[in-house]
Amino acid sequence: MNGIPLFEQGDARDALKKKCREAKIPIKLLEDLVEAEIEQIGKLRKRGLKERFDQLLDPNANAEAFEGQGD
């Protein structure tokens, strides 16, 4: 996961995937949220972040992503 070494090393990604599966959260969604937050790094004003969250957290989105989420 770009920008989050914590999730990339060793078996961390597998552990994260497991957590995502248990929570029924597509890992892609988490990655997109991280990316949205990375875009705000260093900014004094987080303009448009909530709207970006709206898009990413849309109830009709990500269903397929979750279904296709592998181990």
Add this chain to the structure above:
Amino acid sequence: MFLRSIQVRDWKAYANGQFEFPKPTRNKNVVLIGAKNGYGKTSLLEAIILGLYGRDGMHALARAITSNSDEDKSYDEFMERALHAQALSQGRTSIAITIVLEDAVERLKIVRRWHFAGSGKHRRNDEEVNLFSGKDEEPVKVPGLRPSREDRDDFYRSEIARKFIPFHLTEFFLFDGERVQQLAKQQKAWMIKEGVEGILGVQLLRVLQNDLKDYVQDRRRGVENIEDKTLVRVNSEITEMEARLEVNGQKLQAFEDQLSPVTSRIEELTRNVRTMTGGNIATVQELGAEQFNYRRQRERVEERLNQMLRTDLALALAGKPLRDKVSETIRSEIKRTEWLASKNHTREKLDRILAGLQAEVPVIEPDLTEHQLAVLRQRVSAVWETLWHPPPADCASEERHTFLTEAERRRVIERLEKIDKLGVAELEQLLSDHDEATVQFNRLGNQIAGLSGIEERIRDDTSQLERLNQQTVQLREQIGELTRQKQSDTSDLNRLRAEAGRMAARHESAQPNLARAAKAEKIATLISDAIEDLYPKYVDRLGEEMTSVYKQLAHKNLVKKIEIARDCTVKLLGDKGHDIRTMDSSAGEEQIFALSLIAAIAKVSGTKVPIVMDTPLARLDTEHRSNVLQYFAANAGEQVIFLSQPDEVNGEYLQVIRTRVCKAYHIEFEELDNGVGKAHVRNGYFQSEEF
């Protein structure tokens, strides 16, 4: 990304300096830049930091730390000192630093300029930064129609942080070898923690977690109001109204159920009574009352007939000639009265005429005597009298009915004329009315006589009818009231349902927000769990890696294990498990500690950014120097830039990294007047070294 080039203009000792760095490879990743003290090594490190981050990078500059608590002034002072000594005198009033970063797919050029007044005063608000992307160096466009300066700064800061590293992590990658040892101080654990968490992305995750929590609150805010207050109230009112309608509906049905048999019974009783009374539902009492009316009618006719017999009939029987004679006489008397009244009226005028005969003008010569005057009066009176004779032809010669007044005379005439009109028709009508009343009177008498046998039954039925009618009235009143209530309640219920529908629609439209909020909350929890689970493992790994690095760098074999706690306090454990950091350590040992930490962080995080070390070996002894150079050149970063003094990376130490050096520069210093000088960038490491 690695540093492809850096160009400085009017930056400190550099009037103009250009450094080009080749793309690092697995075996050739070291850039060596040599300079004597004061020739511009640290200035170059500062140029890289400020070129990348502008004012944000100030915290990482050792020489920027002043006693001045006014950050603006401190920054101004630093920049004013940074302007090349000859710039102003040669008409240049700006500093420019251009840095090019590259990786396999991207190229980012950062151009930053600081402007100064002719007096050398820093024009802080005129600072410029521009980003260019790709080989064609297309300007990086700031999103938005009219981005403000703050928008531009935010965007560029974010771009550099994303593509390189955030400015708060600068000290772990771009650092002064002498200053880095501060990380070894126990009280600087927070710096380590910040660095570790920053490099691992934990800080970012915490920020994301907090932003998600804010988002959850924000998206739930308006929705809860609808759900918890108004909608609940309206739904409660609907339930209450539906219950009331149900109860009233049952009552209404019950009343209607009661009314139906009562109505049927009334119809039945009415039919019975009609049958018994021959189609007339009247009772004997009512029949008696009706008979009484007919009797009264007959009596009134008889009374009229008696009156006629007493008065009108006598006059009628007197005969018309006599009535006409009387009428004529009375009319002539009226005439006479009128005639006499007119005559008396003119007599007053005669008296005035007679009085006028004695008037002085016109003069009669000679004057009339009394006798003559009396004769004259008699003659005039006689003339006047002749005016009223004979009386009118229709005027009575005498008044026989002196007892009658004028009005009574006229009423007598009217009465006699009315008798003339009293004909057989009226008399016949009166007699007919009398007969009809008598017939009806007798009919009702017979009917009453006929009903006398079933009177009691009729009375019972009519009594029952009366009671049932009363009951019907009450039932209809109650049904009417309930029906009106039902209509009102139904109207209210429809209004409430419509209101609830609108709210439900609003609520439904808010559902996606609630769903998003729920998902965001779940993710925030997931992030928290993930940090809780994974971060300690990384810290443990960091400890293991730091142990490994430390053992490779340090020549003493005192440290067996390095433990890093969650708060990033570090323990260097000796053989017996004691923390040897509690003992005094040399500056060199502290530098080894800090470099081990930095190297471990870089390795564990897998971060691929250049490491720029200024005077990396300054406080290290010979054995440590080799170890540090060897380790950092081979392991620490994708690209390693050493800024070295001539006696620092040289000789045997240079040999340690020689094969990894891909580019070398050295900086020469040209002394100018008044103790100022100019740095020149030369290829090759000092005079003799070529790579």
